[in-house]
Amino acid sequence: MHIRILVAGCLLVTAAHTARAAWPERPVRIIVGFAAGGNTDTIARLSAEWLRPRLGQSVIVEDRPGAAGALSSDLVAHAAPDGYTLLMANVGQLAVLPFMTTVAYDPLKDFATVTIVGSNAVGLASNGMIPGDHLTDIVAAVRAQPGRFAYASGGNGSITHLTMALFLHRAGLEMVHIPYRGGALALADLLAHQVPLYFGNLAEVIPQSGKLKILAVSGATRVAALPEVPTVAEQGYPGFKAATWNGLVAPAATPPVVIAQLAAAMRPAAADADFVAKLARLGVDTVCNTPEEFAAGLRDDVVTWGEVVRLTGARVD
Secondary structure, X not given: OHHHXXXXXXXXXXXXXXXXXXXXXXXXXXXXXXXXXXXXXXXXXXXXXXXXXXXXXOEEEEEOOOHHHHXXXXXXXXXXXXXXXXXXXXXXXXXXXXXXXXXXXXXXXOEEEEEEEEEXXXXXXXXXXXXXXXXXXXXXXXXXXXXXXXXEEOOOOOHHHHHHHHHHHHHOOOOEEEEOOOHHHHHHHHHOOOOOEEEEEHHHHHHHOOOOEEEEEOOOOOOOOOOOOOEOHXXXXXXXXXXXXXXXXXXXXXXXXXXXXXXXXXXXXXXXXXXXXXXXXXXXXXXXXXXXXXXXXXXXXXXXXXXXXXXXXXXXX
16 A cells, blocks of 8 residues: 555656646746837847747737736736746836835745846936036036936836936935936937936937937946946946846746746857847847846845835835
8 A cells, every 4th residue: 555655656746747847838928017119028029039949839928018017017926837927027027116116016025037138227328418528527517516407217216217316326416306207208308408417228328329428337347339338337336236127037936947947948049149139239238147146136136226216215106
């Protein structure tokens, strides 16, 4: 009897292992919390295209916009943890929004990180209303006249707002924040000389580099599209780092073997010239890191952006 029970148990374990090893046996969904055509949606579709032949299954992108990405995050956090429902998340959904409003998910407990597909810094663009060719010139002018100068953002609590707020806090500066309903409107007023500075997405500001001067990028390293532009850290603020990212996550209890298979399928994209070039056209650097690296970075981002949201008092009602 004991032998039969032992054999039956072994067969169950073997069957469970075989079921996991057979993943995926049907189409995989990547949920996007924003409208079609934006960076998150585009990166999701490029990732789906990459994954299809490597997983041997259809990979379908579904846009579920609403509540600044909270609806899609909640959907995936509470989906079946079987590897068939993924989220193409961004830093705002997991490291910013939970501090600005009440959400039905915990960014550190309810998701299993797979890989950051791409990351991009934001660039501090100036139209010359504050004279100077370097970040140090802007800092000197603002420090000399606290509260006189303004900066634009894509909205309260946006990365373009919080990155500037973080920099001003670290530098001990005071400026007036002018939030717009999206980056396009902020950029338009920057070009029209209605506001002097904007920490904008590189995909927005790089095409305007003939009319604007990009004084700094916010990431830990310089970006390939602007190799001559130094980071904020290089210009006297060591340790300063602020970047957005898009990464694949799954429900927390998804089997580790599935997470590992997904991460391994995406990893070669970082060395694929065509994939890298497609992301570069969006101002995005290809990453494709490990689940462990993604998890560590997310923990750091939750601390950093949580601090900045508390400093600014930014809220979403």
